[in-house]
Amino acid sequence: MDLSYLINHYGEERDQYFNSVAPPIIQASNFVFDSVEAMRASLADEMDVPFYTRGHNPTVAILRKKLAALEGAEECLVFSSGIAAISAAIMSSVQAGDHIVSVQKPYSWTARLLEDYLPKFGVQATMIDGTNPENFRKAIQPNTRLFVLESPNSITFEMQDIPAVVAIAREHQITTVIDNSYASPINQNPIEMGVDIVMHSASKYLGGHSDLVAGVLCSSRERCEKIFDTQFMNLGGIIGPQDAWLMLRGLRTLPLRMERIAQTAPKVVEFLENHPLVEKVYYPFSPSNPQYELAKKQMKKPAGQFSVLLKADKIEQVDRFCDGLKYFLLACSWGGYESLIFPSSVLYSAKAYTKPPDLPWNLIRFYVGLEDPEVLIQDLEQALELMEGEKKLVK
Ligand SMILES: Cc1ncc(COP(=O)(O)O)c(C=O)c1O
The missing domain is CATH 3.40.640.10 (Type I PLP-dependent aspartate aminotransferase-like (Major domain))
Structure with missing residues (x-):
């Protein structure tokens, strides 16, 4: 069928x-x-x-x-x-x-x-x-x-x-x-x-x-x-x-939405992977991922979720970055039309865990929705600049 x-x-x-x-x-x-x-x-x-x-x-x-x-x-x-x-x-x-x-x-x-x-x-x-x-x-x-x-x-x-x-x-x-x-x-x-x-x-x-x-x-x-x-x-x-x-x-619209995300998310990931304030991106379809070949073998196309480890000295710098984003909304879940971020540090007080999860405070989960990739990349650029400013303040 x-x-x-x-x-x-x-x-x-x-x-x-x-x-x-x-x-x-x-x-x-x-x-x-x-x-x-x-x-x-x-x-x-x-x-x-x-x-x-x-x-x-x-x-x-x-x-x-x-x-x-x-x-x-x-x-x-x-x-x-x-x-x-x-x-x-x-x-x-x-x-x-x-x-x-x-x-x-x-x-x-x-x-x-x-x-x-x-x-x-x-x-x-x-x-x-x-x-x-x-x-x-x-x-x-x-x-x-x-x-x-x-x-x-x-x-x-x-x-x-x-x-x-x-x-x-x-x-x-x-x-x-x-x-x-x-x-x-x-x-x-x-x-x-x-x-x-x-x-x-x-x-x-x-x-x-x-x-x-x-x-x-x-x-x-x-x-x-x-x-x-x-x-x-x-x-x-x-x-x-x-x-x-x-x-x-x-x-x-599921196939259309997945197709759009498959085009957009890798562009956003590539931008972040090349940014000096980014330590690491966790994305199955990133060629630098050790399981990239497996991703291509068992998944047809990339999806919109990935996580980013920021090069931050203090949690305030991560918070500044997250608070500064305009298109990526601070919200849980994913899979909708809107791009989202979820900072790991929010999970430290979550009821789902009997002890704090083994996730660094500078790790943020991202979801890329249906916006234009250029708009999302610009949003990330300006928020990373805000984080850079916060870093200078700390020094
Ligand atoms: C991978 C995954 N599985 C299951 C669930 C649970 O789904 P629901 O929130 O619809 O109960 C979630 C929710 O965030 C999830 O991310």
Whole structure:
């Protein structure tokens, strides 16, 4: 199926809603039946037909079809947040007494789930450096049931060689789950590489407009049915029809937005890499990145997130730089139309961490949105000058 058809038409049955081009928001919690028999049949098939919106909603159903197809998966479930999706994916794969091997420094609340929450239910996790697939093998214990991947991972954007990690998992009958939010389904399709469960924070690229929080889980039909019957229906972190509709609208421009970012972000990275006040840039698609070849092998195009280590003597200089930016907004998240920065020092007081994260105070995560690269580079230039001024003041 070609991408344009998938995005514009697939899953939409317009003759069922007055041939309207855009699908309706079926804002209903429940659905009515003509007979007890029809009601009985519907409840027996709650994942696939309208009965009660926690299980199935026609607007969400269109979205599920498109998202599954985008990831090359048989089935998809949509959640109220990315962390609801990853929690469901992880919790559905383990039980008390099991062990998980996870890439180190995943998204903060994923780490918290693995290191702080699941141990209360008798599930232990070992966090490893995932840049070498053999580290997954070395961490396997007789009770290891799951590998958790996030490639690239959060903030420092190290990658895992996905097919190599999958091969090790399969040798040991271990399930694999990956957070694919960084790349979006446009740039990386882990199911094609053998991963069992793919999840996304749809609050990022899939929504694309910084106006919704949602999560996506794609897998085989069998696995999704199992998750539907347990974590999905029991924990109940479902998406509502209005947010589903917003995500459908976001998807219409997903390929265009990713293409634009693939053109812009490397230019901004190149400018920063050559600036005297920049120590280092962490970007998978930078030719100086030690994993550049892997990035090209498993991701189709560059995305918009990277981190920058500034040459600063004091945190005030980093703050001056961040406060001085006009186009890059100081805000969390990423994946919308607007460029953003997130200084690491903000995380030192974050609730997600039980101890301060191992990230230097002069590290800033960037997200390049849809602005012109020249405008963003000028913005960076002027803010770096402000930082230079602050440095002179200190001396
Ligand atoms: C890589 C990654 N995964 C998952 C999440 C969680 O997603 P949500 O905020 O939609 O729950 C985030 C959120 O920032 C993230 O950056």
